[in-house]
Amino acid sequence: MIQDFQNKRPQIDYPAKWKYKIIGEDVDKLLKAVEEVLPGLEYEVKFSNVSKNEKYYSLNVSVKVNSEALRDIIFQKFSSHTEVKFVI
16 A cells, blocks of 8 residues: 555555454354355454443454455445444
8 A cells, every 4th residue: 555645545556455343242243244245255354352341342354355446335335234333
């Protein structure tokens, strides 16, 4: 990734491995959401954290994306999934 100081946007060379952090209330349902959002794509999921009161869980999801459009589509699908409360 190279910083373009004129446009203030980094230049991303595709294909790239992109990371999403998804947060929800049930780990098993989050894992199912990953399967539903990324069918046919190769990805890796790692447990990230649990909130102090154990209400929220987070997973780190890494996936190879071939374009900015695909990267944005995946973000939107995670954002709109009923089991995903937050996406970073």
